[in-house]
Amino acid sequence: MPISMYAITVPVFTRYLNNLDAVLATAEKFVEERKIKPEVLGQSRLAPDMLPLTFQVQSTTDRVKFALCRLTGREAPSWQDTEVTLADLRARVKKGLDFVSSFSEADLAGAENRMVTLKVRGEDTQVPAVEHITLNAVPQIFFHLTTAYALLRHNGVPIGKRDFVGA
């Protein structure tokens, strides 16, 4: 199996966004059964100065979107951060999944030779694409995914690591 920019992005993002959707679906059921107001979990945090669940899901999907756009030169669509309920957050994940599925192996062919432009302390900085994806984009995506999982877990949603890792 060859190693490629496609292999380290599209199948990974697809699998883990699907897993995030499944975890959010379990959270929806939990909230319904316990008659918890639909906006409560979305606003939950692990520390008062940490961003809430809504942000973690928005950031996961945004970072997936930007990673693929930077690798291909495609313009990133703008997604409004208006999600409140778990259903809204699942729709956001679905938007992310649809976007990921619009990238083919051909779209990402040769992306390992690109430089990507990032803002670092307000300045445009050029970084090799491989370095950006492996050392920054993928870790940050898993950071926000895991934080979303941890927030739900901490609030009693019946999920385990198997739900994070998926099939």
Place this chain on the structure above:
Amino acid sequence: MPISMYAITVPVFTRYLNNLDAVLATAEKFVEERKIKPEVLGQSRLAPDMLPLTFQVQSTTDRVKFALCRLTGREAPSWQDTEVTLADLRARVKKGLDFVSSFSEADLAGAENRMVTLKVRGEDTQVPAVEHITLNAVPQIFFHLTTAYALLRHNGVPIGKRDFVGA
């Protein structure tokens, strides 16, 4: 910059284990200043049925070790899970870093063509190395790294996402 099995493992593990060490160092200082017993944070959990910080650090380093051994056919050393204090956990991370630094680009050359053997429900199962690393090993490493970070953050240790992502 070429994409390789080395590029998606060794530099990533090195950077994020170093970041974990820095976060644990901040936790050590926090514990000393507040005269918290040295074993308390190591036993902290985000949910009563979730494994504690010691496990998260042990699992991070174990998964790094197994990923590199599976890719190269090297035998994995056995590390006793005896850590109690934050100093112990930093020593465990150091052990992980030393092990990672023993792998060269040449050691991992061609690893994308290997099959790795995993136990799946007690059965030996062959999985392509690229699939194992991208869809399972790296996500699980970031799962445990982020959980360690989240546990410390939840307990008031003054860290931010910048400390997770590092330089």
